[in-house]
Amino acid sequence: MSQPALLIRPSTEADLPAIQAIYGRAVLEGTGTFETDVPGADEMARRRTEVLSRNLPWLVATRGDELLGYAYANYFRPRLAYRFCVEDSIYLTPSAQGQGVGRLLLAELMARCEAADPLALRRRGEVDG
Template identity: 75%
Template sequence: MSTEISSTPTATGLLIRPSTEADLSAIQAIYQHAVLHGTGTFETEAPDVAEMARRRGEVLGRGLPYLVAESQGRILGYAYANYFRPRLAYRFCLEDSIYLHPDSQGLGIGKLMLAELIARCEALGARQMLAVIGDSQNRGSIGVHRALGFEDTGILKSSGWKFGRWLDVVLMQRQLGQGDGNSPEAPKP
């Protein structure tokens, strides 16, 4: 799998493009806010820019997309896909992650980013995408995933403890491309 180096402008002037090293400070700031103020991630201490660079490098090293949404030179959010689990049998099953700047939430940017991420992962030959959503009250993320064809597959009840309360994890899944309709390793005609 490899990531195509193109950008996708939207009708609203929003540019969804592959991330660069220059985006890392903005990415880290967005994630730091999510860690310190949100329940979409169960991390409790925000990683620094160097750690975010390491994580991004791991995703890109696997040939997977790591995107940003940009408007007028400002990073509004980021999204990436990574292996659901490291074992070889999971290589066609990816997990998505999307984080938006607080001022950019509820504007449809997350949906545009997820649609682009799905398209890029399908082009890479991935067959399933999972959403592992922190907090069953995270209606925005759950709604965006449902709108793009994800189905509920389960809830891990009270599996995280953050901000003095138990949090559920919502599991959702969407078929990509031909899904499980045939072998992903079948010879191409």
């Protein structure tokens, strides 16, 4: 029997428990978050709301009922000189690592950032090479 197809879609509030679990593991076992304490559910919801309020994407990758990972873009720094810079963040479950899920999340994240601001990726040279 084949697996359900991988779906990349905008996140919803219902995804927050899985998002928090994935991020919590990254905080406790990884080095990329630069955090030492796992943020609570309210803090993760606040972060997601902040990203979405800036018209930036917060995506999830699912296969069937399983959330495999998430990705979002947020402004790199609050100073005016950085107004054209966004930073991507991608977090995956262990089972999704090495399966191409992160690559697909990044591709969709970049496409949605470009759709929101067509010049943004060109400024970085990502679209035109």
